[in-house]
Amino acid sequence: MRARRSRLAALVAAVLLIPLALSPAPASADTSDVTVTYVETGNWGTGYGGQLTVGNAGTSALTDWTIEFDLPSGTAITSLWNATLTRSGNSYTLTPPSWGAAVPAGGTYGIGFNGTTGAGSDTTPVNCLINGSPCSGEPGEPDTEPPSTPGGLTVTGTTATTVALSWNAATDNVAVAGYEVLSGGEVVRAVSGTTATVSGLTPETTYGFTVRAYDTSNNRGGESASVSATTDEQVIGPPTEGRRVAYFTQWxxxxxxxxxxxxxxxxxxxxxxxxxxSFGNVNAGGQCFMANQLGQGDAWADYGRSFTAAQSVDGVGDVWSQDLRGNFNQLRKLKETHPDLKVNISLGGWTWSRYFSDAALTPESRERMVSSCIDLYLRGNLPLFDGAGGAGAAYGVFDGIDLDWEWPASEGHEHNVVRPEDRENFTALVQEFRDQLDALEAETDREFELTAFLPADPDKIDLGFEMDELMTDFDFITVQGYDYHGAWESTTNHQSNLLVTPGDPGPRIFAAEVSIDRYLELGVDPADMVLGVPFYSRGWTGVPAGPSGDGLFQTSTGPAPGSYEQGIEDWKVIKNLNGYTLHRDDASGTAWLYNGSTFWTYDDEISIAQKTQWAVDRGLGGVMIWSIDGDDANGTLMEAIDSTLG
Known part of the structure; x- marks a missing residue:
């Protein structure tokens, strides 16, 4: 049995902590009881991350709140989570999210966001009001008492580029808003909890760290006793940092x-x-199942179809007397040729997440779903179909479970059931999978992986996933790195940009950096994240050239024609289009094709290599592909990934 560690991570960042006020007087715990504190959590020149912490020193929960503030010219919020945002010019108003967000008595509530700004610009909100009163808490007697000094600072883990830390909570007469981790006298991380991982460090180097608390009135407590840690030797090679994960579609x-x-x-x-x-389906009873009809399942493709010798991995055709045929048998043959290759069954997807909320609802329903999925795919007990199947027929084909619930507690496909308690239920479902997989490992003396596909949208991340609890049970996660924009919107845009692109009209501003930074803020180790990249394009037609003549950020008349779906096309088809001009933004790792009317947001071997290198530079655990059937017969895009990872 392999030991699992708690996984935490964050980027080294310069952190700015400011009490939001109309005057320099500190906040009051007497009259107002409510304060708002601003922290800049990261800044990358053209963009930044920030957090607002609402502190409630009162004796009852604050169930309704409105925060109003202005941002300096040239600075704008592009994505936000844990609140609802409205904007008029440079003025912003934040109210509770749709599910409600009470600030508990004596407690705090955090609102995170990402934005754009000019290099060196001040990002501090000004003219801040909460429920019509100054965010500083004035008037009243100032709160000048700092939090206590945190104790028990401990190094909990190291890698070549990260150091993980934990400490005991501090106390305060009003409320502790968060903690700053310092190294060499400089703040390198700000967090709201009592754990953090500092990343971006140099291998085989010794660092010293302290931690201090700050409260909702911007009082900083004393620094803890220092601890030192030496980062590990840099290991060159792909063990975890070079995962190459490909989705193979049943259809x-x-x-x-x-x-x-x-x-x-x-x-x-x-x-x-x-x-x-992809994919395994869950029925209305909350159990994994096989069905011989497209849209519900395809047992014929999975294990019933006979492949000829010319179609078979090993050149040997199937016969009707086999208990396993179809894709499953071909995957088994592929694993015999490549014994280190892992094959996991992915459960759910966009259309087959319909009953996940029901299946995760109770301890009994969770146990029923997990045991059915393990029995079907890992024990390989397939129902009889066309002479194939039976007990143990598919044993050994799959090495684990990949969960693709799109999305807990958030909108997904229109037919999905969504409940506010999905977030906690997903954590419990994952724990049930891990418990049953551990039992199966002990029984079979095999190791089984548990992974998940998680969203790019910070709102969906916060609504649906308790990352600190989940990561102890996952071997790794794959992060959506595509579908940021598409022909469901009228305006052309990039579907898979690495960085926030200047001039992006929205309606939501997405980029890989936005998603990855949010997971880092929630304590996910970068080595446990695998960045998704697309082997397909999204397109619009009826697109004017625009001021730059390249069709970017222009209003279309509708989706471009596609081979299988309007507005979408495989790369192996797109690469052969004639009459298009190729445009690139190397900094953002994006490319697009435009012919004066039709626009395709596009990834070729150059931009795929750029995305892969970006993942390497950020210390991520590798690259995931959706989906491998978009590549050409020579595996050109896969070669770009492999060459970059080394």
Missing amino acids: GIYDRGYLVKNLETSDTAEKLTHINY
């Missing part, structure tokens, strides 16, 4: 004609560490 064997054999003939299989087979 890709039809119109696309992409078979498991194509993974072998394109030399893709030898470059992969993981295949996620």
Whole structure:
């Protein structure tokens, strides 16, 4: 049994802590009882991250609140979580999110956001009011008492570039708003909890750290006793930092004609560490099941179809007497050729997450779902279909479970059930999977992985996922790095940009840096995150050239025609289009094609390599592909990933 560690991480960041006030007087705990404190959590020149902490020193919960403030010219909030935002010019108003967010008596509530700004610009909100009163808490006697000094600062883990720390909570006469981690006298991390990981460090180097608390009136307590830690030796190679995860779609064997054999003939299989087979379905009873109809499941594609010798991984055709045929048998053959390759079953997806909320609702329903999925896929007990299946027929094909619930407590497909308690229930469901997988490991003397596909949207992250609890049970997570924009919007845009792009009209501002930074803020180790990249394009038609002549950020008349769906096309098709001009933004890792009317947000081998290098530079655990059947017969995009990871 492998030991699992608690996973925490964050970027080294210069942190600015400011009490929001109309005058320099400190906050009051006497008359107002409510204060708002601002922290700049990171700044990357053209953008920044910030957090507002609402402190409530009163004796009853603050159930309704309105925060109003202005931002300096040239600075704007582009995405926000844990509140609802309205904007008029440079003036912003924040109110509770749709699910409500009471600030508990004697407690705090955090609102996070990302924004754009000019290099060196001040991002501090001004003219701040909460419920019509100054955010500083005036008038009244000032709160000048600092928090106590945190104790028990401990190094809990190191890697070549990170040091994880934990400490005991401080106390305050009003409320502790958060903690600052210092190294060499400089603040390198600000967090709201009692753990943090400082990243971006140099291998085999000794660092000293202290921690101090700050309260809602901007009083800082004393620094703790110092601890030192030496980062590990840099290990070159792909053990965890170079995961290469590809989604293989059940339906890709039809119109696309992409078979498991194509993974072998394109030399893709030898470059992969993981295949996620998509998807497994959960029925209205909350159990994993097989059905022989497209839209509900496809047992024929999974294990009923006979592949000829020419279609088979090993050149041996299937016969009807086999208890396992179809994709499952081909994956088994592929693993025999590549014994280190892991194959996990991915459960859910956009259309098959419909009953996840029901399945996760109670301890009994969670146990029923997990045991059914393990029995079907990991024990391989397939229902009989067309002469195939039976007890243990698919045993050994799958090495773990990949959870793709889109999305707990957030909108997904229109038919999905969504409940406010999905967040806690997802954590409990993951724990149930991990417990049953541990039991199966002890029984079979095999190791089984547990992974998950998680969203890019910070709102969905915060609504649906308790990251600090989840990461102790996951081997790693894959993070959505695409579908930021598409033809469901009328304006052309990038679907997979790394950085916030100047001039992005929204309606929501997305970028890989926004998503990854939010997970880092929640304590996820960068090595446990795998960045998703698209092997497909999204397109619009009826697009004017615009001021730059390239069609970017222009209003369209609708989605571009696609082979299988309007507004979407595989890269292997897109790369052969004629009459288009290729445009690039190398800093953002984006490219697009435009012919004067039709616009495709586009990824080729150059931009895919840029995205992969960005993941390496950020210390992420590798790259994930949706989906591998978008690549060409030579595996060109996969080669770009492999060459970059080394």
